[in-house]
Amino acid sequence: MSNSSEKKRYFEAAPTDIDVDNFRKVLTSRRSVRKFTEKTIPADVLDACLDLALLAPNSSNLQPWTFYVVQDPTKKQQLVKACLGQLAAKTAAELIVCVARTDRIDDMAKRNLNEFPLPQLPQAVKQYYTFIPYNYKTGIFNSLGHVRKLAFGVARKFDKQLPVSAFNTSDAKLWATKTTALACENFVLALRAYGFDSCMMEGFDEPLVGKILGLNTAQxxxxxxxxxERAADGVFFPQYRFDRDLFIQKV
Ligand SMILES: Cc1cc2nc3c(=O)[nH]c(=O)nc-3n(C[C@H](O)[C@H](O)[C@H](O)COP(=O)(O)O)c2cc1C
Incomplete structure (x- = not known):
């Protein structure tokens, strides 16, 4: 029974007509492909996959990522070299550099306030985005990180529970990386759903990639x-994983 004094909440129904078999097929047919055909990815398909990537869950909706679709021939050639000349990079129709960034936290917090999708900005949201940037920003010479570490230490003595936070630039990088990797997965699964394939690569020279794209030190x-498109001989061996008991623990 509905209570008239109950707060009216936004409601979004979960679709129930999802084809699980097809979803499973997308997931299980995704493989790391090391050789592609010369077929191009239609621009609308690539854009659709990038848009789906951006729907990934992300920390506090701060969207700390940029996806560089490297299409300039000179830059692309440099990027293949930066990817250690890997065959996957050499034969790819598209190369996308996925960048986690900690340099737009304030901007993204402001956007959350300015672009909140309901007519009334809830007070809790206003407060949240006023304070949340301070949880991830580290400040000059890690000043904010140090202060927060101290404050968290004191608060814990009083049995206060606190969220994951960034106490230094490595923590901040991890924070942005965690979220960006989720978008990467969305992207490769979307490609698969459209009949294309991918290879995620961390076999690349990071400073060189930064130089090619002109990245700053917080990107x-x-x-x-x-x-x-997967070449007929683009998958080099069958997929295998170790015993699931090694990885899943019900506690
Ligand atoms: C973060 C990350 C980095 C990877 N780097 C490379 C790489 O540089 N070169 C490559 O050929 N494969 C790379 N891979 C692909 C893995 O080797 C591959 O996912 C793994 O062997 C499992 O195979 P599967 O993707 O076909 O299931 C990478 C995968 C991930 C997630």
Whole structure:
């Protein structure tokens, strides 16, 4: 029974007509492909896959990522070299550099306030985005990181539970990387759904990739994704995983 004093909440129904078999087929047919055909990926398909990548869950909706679709021939050639000349990079129709970044936290927090999708900005959201940047920003010479570490230490003495936070630039990089990797997975699965394939690569020279794209020190290329149509001999061996008991623990 509905209570008239209950707060009216936004409601979005979960679709129930999802084809699980097809979903499973997308997941199980995704392989790391090291050789692609010369077929190009239609621009609308690539854009659709990138848009699906951007729907990935991400920390506090701060969207700390940029995806560089490297299409300039000179840059692409340099990027193949930066990817250690890997066959996947050499034969890819598209090379996408996935960059995790910690330099737009304030901007993204402001956007959350300005572009909130309901007519009324809830007070809790306003407060959240006023304070949340301070949880991930590290400040000059890690000043904010140090202060937060101290404050968290004191608060824990009083049995206060606290969220994951960035106490230094490595923590901040990890924070942005975690979220960016989720978008990368969305992207490769979307490609698969459209009949294309990919190879995630971290076999690349990070400083060189940074130089090719002109990245700053708070923009971290976390992987380069090679994408295209799978060549007949593009998968080098069958997929295998170790015993699931090694990885799944019910506690
Ligand atoms: C973060 C990351 C980095 C990877 N780097 C490379 C790489 O540089 N070169 C490559 O050929 N494969 C790379 N791979 C692909 C893995 O080797 C591959 O996912 C793994 O062997 C399992 O095979 P599967 O993707 O076909 O299931 C990478 C995968 C991930 C997730």
């Amino acid at each position: 971290y290329p976390i992987m380069v994704i090679a994408a295209g």
